Amino acid sequence: MAILTVEDLYKSYRKGFIPRQQTVLNGVNFTLQPGTITGFLGANGAGKTTTMKCVLGLAQFHQGKVSFFEGQPLNQEVKNRIGFLPERPYFYEYLTGEEFLKFYGQLSLKMTRFDLQQRITNLLELVGLTEARHRRLRAYSKGMLQKIGFAQALVHRPDLVILDEPVSGLDPDGRMAIAELIKQVASEGAAVFFSSHLMHDTEKLCQNLIILRSGKVMYEGAMDLFLEKMGISIEIIYFENNQKKSLREDNIDSAQRKIKILMGQGASILEVRQNRKSLEEAFVQTALRGSAA
Template sequence: MQVLQVEKLNKTFKGGLFEKDRHVLQDISFHLPQGETTGFVGSNGAGKTTTIKCIFDFIRPDNGKIHFFGEPLNSKSKTRIGYLPERPYLYEFLTGMEFLKLHWNLCFGLTQKDFIERAHEALKKVDLFEARDRRLRTYSKGMLQRAGIAQAVLTRPDLIILDEPMSGLDPDGRAMVKDILREEQKRGVTLFFSSHLLQDMEELCSRLVVVNKGKIVYEGALPQFMSEFQSLEKAFQVLKNREAKNV
């Protein structure tokens, strides 16, 4: 079963008076098999965040098809998805528990009786249980990132999508996030997370989707990618040389 299918996604941002239109995404197509961990990797500005925003309909693509669990995104399928944006905005006047309660209430069909158990479970995973009654304005940058991850795993989703989840974390924080993702892997969750660092992918992913200048340049097994290219830098150089030959 394909948990997520993206077909021929295109997005162009219109230029200003003296600016050219920017073709940010060009025929983006990939899929996420159930239970697999897929890394979405590319250099900064390659189109990763724009792709994810289009997937969730935060910005409208020019065209393309997107299906979650075999159907277009809807209120029911949203409950099965955990998501952390690249730059999450957390209401600083809320406590950790209140922040999770807000997101719980936004989900379709969840019962209130399960909230306390799930919230405590999520906060313990990210080592924020002792800070659950503190206002978010008192959290450090790393703590805020972990609070965002707690929100993403709160409902025990079937699919978790994280945009640059290691951003702003120290080595201990990065190790904690990786441990959390490994726990979700054991639970059979389908994971999809973006990064511009291949090292993050090597430890966790079985598959890669590689994007460069708004185009998918590789989709498949991570070991196959590593055996062919060894690094992102080498991969992009090889692809650049191929493009030059085809011009």
């Protein structure tokens, strides 16, 4: 069962003093399955946030189709099953953490007051903000705001969670906490779809990947498959001038040539190993240089 299906999405904006049509999405297609974590990658301006906004009805697309939960269009019932955390969220700073979650919970749910209170207590515990529940959001740190924002997206137990740059600007502790929460939400059956510029975190977290370049999907599929397709790299570890060094080559021929040069320079080769490319290398190759995966 597809949680979200995006077909042939086109979107353009009129920008500038003398308005000019600028195409942002150029036929975007992808599908999300339940219980999966999908990373949405692309360079700045590739169209990630615009895609999310079109999916969520915050921006209107000119052409294409977006359907949820086996073919339903975006309606009030569907919205009740979606959680969203925007990039760099500024929340209602005059509310306390608990009031904030209650406000969003009341908007989405047909829960009893008692059930909602239970859910809020559980969520605050899950994101580690129980102590700060009666503090106003203006007194929250950036990491705390991100966590309460994440809790806001989950308060109504959504089946699809869309997160725009959920870990940007967070310290390693905060990033790890959010990553754990994402894993937990997916393990409960929801599909998590998030955009990020942090390749290391995405590589560790996602099973699936969608890479966008100039408003077009360059890759959609499993992370492992993508990294395999992008080929291998050969790492040469050598000892030169009393220092241990390493370098990477894309193929065996160039690695052999490099080894000959190094040996000619008097370096000692300590180890030669075959590595799969990191997501960062593969991403640069696909999204920035444009080689198809």
